[in-house]
Each structure stands twice: as C-alpha cells, then as structure tokens.
Amino acid sequence: MAETLLQLYDVTRSFGPFVAVSGVDLGVEAGSIHAVIGPNGAGKTTLFRVITGVLRPTRGRVVFAGEDISGKRTHAIARRGLSQSAQITSLFPRLSVLENVQAAIVSRSRRSSDVASWFHWSTRAEAIEMLERVGLASSAGLEAKVLSHGDQRALEVAVALATRPRLLLMDEPTAGMSPFETEAMVALIAKLRHEENLTVLFSEHDMDVVFGISDRVTVLAQGRVLADGTANEVRANDEVMAVYLGAPE
Amino acid sequence: MHGAVVDIVSTLSTAGYLFIVSAGLTLIFGAVRVINLAHGSFYMYGAFLLTTIVGLSSGTKFWLAVPVCALALAALGALVEVTVMRRLYEREHLTQLLATFGLLLIFGDLALHLWGTGARTVAPPVPFHGRFTLAGATVPAYDIVVIGVAALVGAGLWLLLTRSMFGWRIRAAVSDPETLACAGVNTKLLMTMVFALGAGLAGLAGAIVSPQSSVAPGIDQAIIVSAFIVTVIGGLGSILGSALGALLIGLAETLGTRYVPDWASTVIYVVLIVVLVARPSGLLGAPER
Amino acid sequence: MAGEAVLPRRPTRLVRSNGSGVGRLATARLIATPIVVIGLLALLGRTLSINNVLTLEEVLGLAVFAMATNLLLGYGGLVSFGQAAFYGSGAYMIGLSWLHHWMSFWPAFVLTPVVGAVAALLMGLIALRTRRLYFALLTLAFSELFYQLVNVRYSFTKGATGIFAVSMIPASLAQPRTGYYFTLGVASAAILLLWKITVSPFGLVLRATRENRERAEAIGVNVFRHQLLAFVISGAFCSLAGALFAVYGQSTYPDLLNWTTSGQPLFMAVIGGMFVFLGPALGALLYQVGFQYITQHTHDWQLVLGGALLLVVLFRPDGLSGLVLSNPFASLRRRIRGADSGVTEAEATSILEQVPATVTPRSVDQREQMEVPPDG
Numbered sequence: 001m002a003e004t005l006l007q008l009y010d011v012t013r014s015f016g017p018f019v020a021v022s023g024v025d026l027g028v029e030a031g032s033i034h035a036v037i038g039p040n041g042a043g044k045t046t047l048f049r050v051i052t053g054v055l056r057p058t059r060g061r062v063v064f065a066g067e068d069i070s071g072k073r074t075h076a077i078a079r080r081g082l083s084q085s086a087q088i089t090s091l092f093p094r095l096s097v098l099e100n101v102q103a104a105i106v107s108r109s110r111r112s113s114d115v116a117s118w119f120h121w122s123t124r125a126e127a128i129e130m131l132e133r134v135g136l137a138s139s140a141g142l143e144a145k146v147l148s149h150g151d152q153r154a155l156e157v158a159v160a161l162a163t164r165p166r167l168l169l170m171d172e173p174t175a176g177m178s179p180f181e182t183e184a185m186v187a188l189i190a191k192l193r194h195e196e197n198l199t200v201l202f203s204e205h206d207m208d209v210v211f212g213i214s215d216r217v218t219v220l221a222q223g224r225v226l227a228d229g230t231a232n233e234v235r236a237n238d239e240v241m242a243v244y245l246g247a248p249e
Numbered sequence: 250m251h252g253a254v255v256d257i258v259s260t261l262s263t264a265g266y267l268f269i270v271s272a273g274l275t276l277i278f279g280a281v282r283v284i285n286l287a288h289g290s291f292y293m294y295g296a297f298l299l300t301t302i303v304g305l306s307s308g309t310k311f312w313l314a315v316p317v318c319a320l321a322l323a324a325l326g327a328l329v330e331v332t333v334m335r336r337l338y339e340r341e342h343l344t345q346l347l348a349t350f351g352l353l354l355i356f357g358d359l360a361l362h363l364w365g366t367g368a369r370t371v372a373p374p375v376p377f378h379g380r381f382t383l384a385g386a387t388v389p390a391y392d393i394v395v396i397g398v399a400a401l402v403g404a405g406l407w408l409l410l411t412r413s414m415f416g417w418r419i420r421a422a423v424s425d426p427e428t429l430a431c432a433g434v435n436t437k438l439l440m441t442m443v444f445a446l447g448a449g450l451a452g453l454a455g456a457i458v459s460p461q462s463s464v465a466p467g468i469d470q471a472i473i474v475s476a477f478i479v480t481v482i483g484g485l486g487s488i489l490g491s492a493l494g495a496l497l498i499g500l501a502e503t504l505g506t507r508y509v510p511d512w513a514s515t516v517i518y519v520v521l522i523v524v525l526v527a528r529p530s531g532l533l534g535a536p537e538r
Numbered sequence: 539m540a541g542e543a544v545l546p547r548r549p550t551r552l553v554r555s556n557g558s559g560v561g562r563l564a565t566a567r568l569i570a571t572p573i574v575v576i577g578l579l580a581l582l583g584r585t586l587s588i589n590n591v592l593t594l595e596e597v598l599g600l601a602v603f604a605m606a607t608n609l610l611l612g613y614g615g616l617v618s619f620g621q622a623a624f625y626g627s628g629a630y631m632i633g634l635s636w637l638h639h640w641m642s643f644w645p646a647f648v649l650t651p652v653v654g655a656v657a658a659l660l661m662g663l664i665a666l667r668t669r670r671l672y673f674a675l676l677t678l679a680f681s682e683l684f685y686q687l688v689n690v691r692y693s694f695t696k697g698a699t700g701i702f703a704v705s706m707i708p709a710s711l712a713q714p715r716t717g718y719y720f721t722l723g724v725a726s727a728a729i730l731l732l733w734k735i736t737v738s739p740f741g742l743v744l745r746a747t748r749e750n751r752e753r754a755e756a757i758g759v760n761v762f763r764h765q766l767l768a769f770v771i772s773g774a775f776c777s778l779a780g781a782l783f784a785v786y787g788q789s790t791y792p793d794l795l796n797w798t799t800s801g802q803p804l805f806m807a808v809i810g811g812m813f814v815f816l817g818p819a820l821g822a823l824l825y826q827v828g829f830q831y832i833t834q835h836t837h838d839w840q841l842v843l844g845g846a847l848l849l850v851v852l853f854r855p856d857g858l859s860g861l862v863l864s865n866p867f868a869s870l871r872r873r874i875r876g877a878d879s880g881v882t883e884a885e886a887t888s889i890l891e892q893v894p895a896t897v898t899p900r901s902v903d904q905r906e907q908m909e910v911p912p913d914g
Binding site for chain 3: 350357477525
Binding site: 052054073074075078079083084090091092093094095099100102103104106107108111112113114115116117118119120159160162163 | 734735737738739740741742743745746749750752753754755756757758759760761763764767771
C-alpha cells in the first residue's frame with residue numbers, strides 16, 4: 001500500500017504579485033492520514049483549493065491516481081474520487097439531512113439528470129447508513145441548517161463520503177468544535193481509514209488532533225514546505241517548533 | 250462629414266440622459282445593493298413635475314424649474330427610502346425586484362390621478378428651441394443642453410465621490426458598512442442621502458429630457474429597461490461603467506436608426522446580450538459577492 | 539403513521555420530496571389528490587356559468603405558466619424575467635401556423651413545447667453564463683428582444699395589431715365548455731409531468747444547486763448543465779401554456795412577450811408560495827380572480843396590485859400558501875419553549891425515527907425561507 005494516491009509537483013499559486021503557495025511538493029500515500037499544518041496565512045486553504053480545482057495552479061501539477069488533474073473543473077475532479085469537506089460549513093441548508101446525502105449519492109450514481117425515475121427513493125437505505133456512520137441517523141428529517149455546528153461538520157463528512165471518494169480532503173475539520181465534538185470527529189476519521197481504507201488529507205490547527213492521528217505531516221509556512229515527515233519527525237524538528245508552535249506541548 | 254457630426258451629437262445627447270438616469274441607479278446599487286425598479290417612476294415624476302411648473306405661470310423660467318424638480322424628487326426618494334427601501338437592504342434580489350415593481354405600479358397609478366392619462370409636451374427654453382449649426386451640420390440646439398448637463402453631472406459626481414467627505418463615506422460604506430458605523434458615522438442617514446441623490450438624478454433626467462420627447466404614462470416602464478441595460482452593460486455599481494454603457498447604447502441607437510431603421514428598437518438588446526456574453530459581469534463590474 | 543400527525547408545519551398533500559418506503563397512507567394520498575382535484579375541476583366545468591368557466595380556463599393556462607416558471611424560481615433558484623418569450627412563442631406558434639397556413643392546429647399544438655424547448659436551449663446557453671441579477675436582467679432583455687422582433691416584422695407577424703381569429707383553433711375548442719375540458723386535460727397532464735420532474739433525482743439535485751452552487755459542484759454536479767436542462771423544460775411548458783392561451787383567447791399579440799408579462803408568473807409564484815409545488819397554481823387563481831374582481835370595482839387596479847405585491851413580499855415571503863399550511867399554534871408553542879432549532883434533539887429523535895422523509899421539512903423562521911444563501 002505504498003501507492004502514492006495524490007502527488008503535487010512544484011505547485012505554485014499567485015494572485016498578482018502575492019504568492020500564496022510556492023513550489024509545493026507533496027505526496028499522499030493511499031490509505032494514510034496526512035496532515036498539513038502551518039500558521040494562518042501559510043497557504044493551506046489555497047493549496048486545497050488548487051487541489052480541488054477551485055483554483056488553477058499558476059505553475060506545477062497535481063496528479064491524482066496517476067492522472068494529471070491540474071486545473072480541471074471541480075465537478076470533474078469530484079467525479080474522479082477526490083472529495084472535500086469545506087472549512088466553512090458548506091451544506092444544502094434547506095434540504096433535509098437525508099436529502100443532503102442523497103444528493104451526493106444521486107450525483108455519484110450519474111443519475112442527476114434523471115427526470116423520470118424514482119431512483120433517489122432507492123438511495124434512502126444507503127443514505128441512512130451513511131448517516132449512521134457519522135452518528136446522524138436520528139436527525140435524518142431535520143433541515144440541515146438547524147443542526148448544531150458539530151453535527152453540521154459531521155453531515156459534511158457524510159456528504160463527502162457519499163460520493164465514495166478515494167481521497168477525502170478536510171480543511172480544518174475540528175474548527176470551532178467543543179472538545180467533545182473534536183474527539184468524535186477524530187474517532188470518525190480513524191474509523192474511516194480503518195474500515196473504508198479511505199485516504200485522508202487534512203489541514204488543522206489543533207496539534208493534539210494532528211499528532212494523535214496522522215501518519216505523515218507536512219508543514220507549510222508562507223506558502224512553502226518547511227518540513228515533511230512522520231508525525232514524530234516533525235514534532236522533533238526544531239525549526240518547525242520555532243516557526244509555528246512557539247513552545248512544545 | 251455632416252452626417253458624422255449629426256450622429257455624434259445625437260449619440261452624445263442620448264448617452265447624456267441615459268447616463269444621468271443610470272448613474273443614479275448604479276450609485277444606489279453600489280452603496281446599498283438594492284435594485285430599484287421605481288427609479289423609472291422618479292424619472293417620470295421629474296418630467297411631469299416640470300410640465301406642471303412650467304405650465305403654472307407663463308413666465309416661470311425653465312432653468313429654475315429643473316433644479317426644483319431634482320430637489321423634489323430627492324425629497325421623495327428620501328421618503329421612499331425611509332419607509333420602504335430600508336426593509337429591502339439585506340433581502341434577496343427577487344424580493345427587491347418584486348417589491349420595487351410594486352412601487353412602480355403604485356406610483357404609476359398615482360401619476361394617472363395627478364396628471365391624467367394624456368401626453369404632455371414642453372417647448373425647449375427660448376435660446377435653444379431651434380436648430381444650430383455646428384461644423385457645417387444642423388443639429389437640434391437643445392441636444393447641446395442635454396450634453397452639457399450630463400457632462401456637469403458626471404463631473405459633479407466625480408468630484409463628490411473623490412473629493413468630498415460625503416463621497417468618501419459612501420465609498421467606505423460600500424466596502425465595509427459595519428466598520429464605518431463603529432467609526433461614528435450615521436450609516437442610516439448616509440444611505441438615505443445616497444438614495445435621495447439617486448432619485449434626484451432620475452428626476453433631473455426626466456426634467457431635462459421633457460422638451461425632447463412627450464411626457465406620458467408609460468415612460469416609467471420604458472426608461473427603467475433602458476437604464477437597467479445601461480447599468481448592467483457598464484457593470485452594476487460602477488459610475489464610470491454607466492458612462493461607458495450610456496455611450497455604447499447611445500452609439501448603437503444612433504447607428505441603428507441610421508443603418509437598420511427597421512430593427513432599431515432591437516439594437517439595445519443585442520448590445521446587452523453581446524456584452525454580457527463577453528463579460529458576464531458587465532464591462533467594469535465585479536461578480537456579485 | 540403516528541409520527542406524521544405530530545410533526546409541526548409539514549405541508550401535507552401539496553409537496554412530495556423523496557424517500558423510499560413511503561407509507562401506505564402517504565401513497566394513497568399521493569394518488570388520490572390529483573384524482574380528487576381534477577374531478578372537482580371537471581365537475582365545475584359542468585356546473586359553473588360560462589363566464590366562470592372561461593375564467594377557470596384562463597387560470598389553468600396561467601397555472602401551467604406559473605408552475606413552469608417556478609421550476610426555475612422555487613426549485614432552481616433562478617430568477618428569469620424572460621419566460622414570456624416562451625409563452626408568447628407558444629401562442630404565436632398557433633397564430634402564425636394559421637396565418638401562414640403552415641399546418642393545421644393539432645400538429646402546431648403538439649409542436650409548441652418543442653418550439654419552447656429549442657428557444658430555451660438557445661437562450662439558456664447564453665443567459666446561464668451570468669449570475670443572479672445579471673441573469674435576471676439578461677433574460678428580461680431577451681424577453682424584450684422577442685417582443686420587439688415580433689412588433690417590428692409586421693408583414694410576418696401582423697406586428698402590434700396581433701392575430702385575432704377564432705378560426706385559428708378548431709371550432710369544437712371554441713365552445714367554452716369544450717375548450718375548458720381540453721385545457722383541463724392538457725394542464726393536468728402538464729402539471730403531473732412537472733410534479734414527476736420535481737420529485738425525480740434531477741429535482742433533488744436541482745434544489746441542491748439552488749441551495750449551494752459550489753457544494754453541488756463539489757459533489758460532482760455540473761451545475762450549468764443542470765440549470766440548462768431546467769431552463770429547457772421550463773421553456774417547453776411555458777410555451778405549452780402560451781398555446782393554451784391561444785385556445786382560450788383565439789388570439790396572439792406582442793404584449794404576450796414583454797417583460798411585464800414575464801413578471802406575472804413570478805408574482806403568482808411568490809404570492810402563492812414558491813417552495814410549495816402547487817403554490818404557483820394558487821397564485822394564478824388569486825391573481826386572475828383578484829384582477830377581475832378589482833377591475834370591476836375600481837380603475838386603480840395597478841395601485842391594488844402594486845400594494846398587494848409590496849405587502850406580500852415584505853411581510854409574507856412564504857406566500858399565501860404558507861398561511862394555509864402553517865400551524866400557527868405549533869409555531870407559538872415552539873417559540874415559547876425556546877431552543878434555536880425549535881425542536882429538541884430528543885423530540886426529533888423520537889418523532890423521526892419511524893417517519894420516512896417524504897416531505898420537505900420547514901424551519902422555524904419562515905422569513906428566512908425566501909432567502910437563498912449568499913453564495914450565488
């Protein structure tokens with residue numbers, strides 16, 4: 001399982017004179033949990049947006065499962081198995097929790113232009129199962145927007161999962177969560193990797209989460225890769241400590 | 250050569266009043282993000298009010314009546330802002346479109362009661378009611394007036410927005426209303442004043458144009474379509490954009506009437522479609538939020 | 539299904555969302571509703587006076603127009619001020635076929651949805667590249683363009699005069715009651731088809747694109763294509779509605795194409811309720827009946843319409859069907875109990891465990907329902 005699922009080659013993205021991301025080389029192994037950390041403004045979100053096709057790389061390539069996806073449109077990348085749950089909670093607010101997931105299943109099944117069938121009624125079982133996995137089955141009928149913040153993040157994961165991705169991108173999955181919710185999210189990520197063999201690439205500020213669960217960690221600072229290695233290697237790296245953490249735990 | 254001069258004057262004259270109306274519309278949109286279909290009503294009321302004032306006493310100077318109309322409409326605009334527009338600021342565009350369409354209908358109906366159903370005309374003021382020779386071509390003298398007023402309005406707006414405190418505050422309000430409020434500026438009053446200014450501009454346009462075309466019910470709906478097209482072509486919120494848009498439409502209409510007279514009325518829509526295909530947010534506009 | 543009765547503020551018969559395992563009661567309601575409604579309307583066709591039957595005939599055509607427009611508005615989140623272009627095209631298809639002897643009524647009638655679909659495809663390819671307000675104004679411009687084109691080409695279309703000829707439709711349909719039954723039949727079929735589309739997988743995905751365009755793209759949906767499909771479907775049905783108008787009025791004229799006509803189905807959808815399937819139909823009824831009643835009593839119909847529009851839009855954005863369907867006491871109880879979601883987790887769990895998600899759930903604050911999230 002040493003296959004590299006996602007590989008970034010010299011990825012650079014600038015906005016006019018401002019270079020947000022510069023010369024980033026990054027490899028994510030299939031079946032691993034890979035974290036990207038760095039201070040605010042380090043370029044993590046921009047990097048993720050380049051990977052998912054929201055932004056085109058100014059330079060460099062993004063290769064996913066052997067295919068160059070640099071600059072492809074978001075929906076095309078999603079169809080190839082790379083899904084994301086966003087930093088700002090991004091759901092379908094007035095659709096029910098169940099419908100949020102069903103929409104993803106319908107899309108994955110390539111039935112989204114189907115005007116004539118009852119197909120999505122049959123997706124209900126799978127959608128409920130998806131919700132059970134993230135612990136939201138009991139809220140199936142509620143409108144997505146009335147959920148608590150933690151539940152909304154969980155729903156996001158469910159929706160992303162419903163597209164049956166090979167790689168799941170998560171931009172600050174525990175942002176704004178209580179300790180209790182954070183624990184639940186971490187357990188969920190671990191479970192997904194174990195049970196689904198899902199590959200996860202996520203960015204985080206919470207160091208407990210990062211070092212508790214990641215196989216590999218990449219440190220970004222000012223758009224460049226500062227360090228890249230296993231969790232322990234990075235934790236022991238003084239430069240990283242100095243730039244980012246201030247004082248160690 | 251003669252033809253060209255006539256065309257240029259005609260283009261500038263059309264562009265002129267379109268710019269005055271559209272500048273008001275785009276100013277309001279830029280500041281408070283509201284689309285106001287009743288802007289057309291302000292235009293029509295400005296025109297009708299002028300006919301009333303000039304008709305009142307035979308000696309009344311046209312030039313006095315015009316600013317009075319503008320000010321009256323500014324006052325009406327302020328009233329409308331306080332009562333209705335305020336509630337629309339954070340609402341969806343459809344809500345704004347429908348609500349202000351409701352206003353358009355209401356004002357249209359009131360106008361029928363105030364001024365009747367017939368058309369009215371006003372003669373251009375004395376020094377300008379004839380034709381005028383310019384570089385060997387004869388053009389309607391009043392066109393020059395319209396062009397002159399439009400230029401003044403453009404210059405005035407530019408000065409206002411770039412050099413005055415008021416203008417600075419408007420621009421600040423556009424980018425960050427909350428911080429501005431924290432800085433002690435009465436943003437509500439500011440919005441009212443911006444809206445009043447926009448309405449005043451519409452009234453001014455109506456008054457200025459009244460000698461050139463008949464003033465009748467229905468011009469509110471007609472002008473609002475043209476004003477929107479000009480504003481959108483230029484990019485919502487950009488005054489320079491509406492100047493460009495007005496010029497483009499003025500040119501298109503003039504050339505259209507000259508070369509394809511049968512299809513002249515379709516030209517304005519074709520231009521809009523072409524521009525938006527090339528630049529989906531207008532010439533100088535930014536994509537919304 | 540005990541749970542169904544308890545869940546507050548659920549639109550019951552008027553909307554269906556998705557969810558398999560629909561209970562037998564719900565299925566029965568699903569089948570019975572159209573049968574009852576259509577049966578009732580058929581009965582009215584025999585018992586009402588000629589004038590009322592004609593009014594109802596007009597309302598049916600407008601209902602199709604409004605509901606087709608609402609596919610874009612309520613379901614797709616697209617505000618199009620150009621649907622009259624298709625409506626008028628449908629009417630003109632009938633009129634011009636007669637005027638120029640292209641074909642007899644029946645083939646022309648059958649072709650009208652095709653005409654609408656093609657026009658919508660062309661318009662959509664251009665217009666859907668723009669967003670929000672620019673889209674609304676661009677569609678408005680298209681509507682006006684069609685209007686001007688028809689107005690200008692007098693030799694082809696009879697310009698501003700329009701085409702008025704009873705013989706443009708078969709003599710049988712010119713009889714009020716026969717015409718009414720024909721319209722009822724066509725409108726029912728059209729509305730049932732529209733309903734089928736809204737509860738299809740496409741309908742769900744379309745609503746998702748309305749809620750959050752970016753997220754829809756992120757789950758692999760090509761939003762442009764889906765909006766285009768919705769636009770084409772809407773155009774086809776609007777065109778059909780226009781043909782129904784030709785049957786009702788035996789006439790067609792340029793005003794059917796201008797932007798204020800485009801505004802009518804939007805008002806109807808908003809007044810009747812754009813998040814409820816039959817809302818626009820209710821709006822069409824209210825609009826037409828209201829219009830007739832008002833014009834009989836006063837010249838100031840614009841004042842009344844404008845005022846009504848303003849008030850509904852400001853204070854009742856859910857439309858009047860929101861009034862019909864809501865349970866004001868449940869809402870009051872919940873507000874008193876507090877909690878931001880209005881339903882506590884425990885309550886939700888117990889209520890929802892056995893209930894299939896067969897309806898579009900309502901949130902507590904209805905005022906928000908009109909608002910689309912600011913992501914375009």
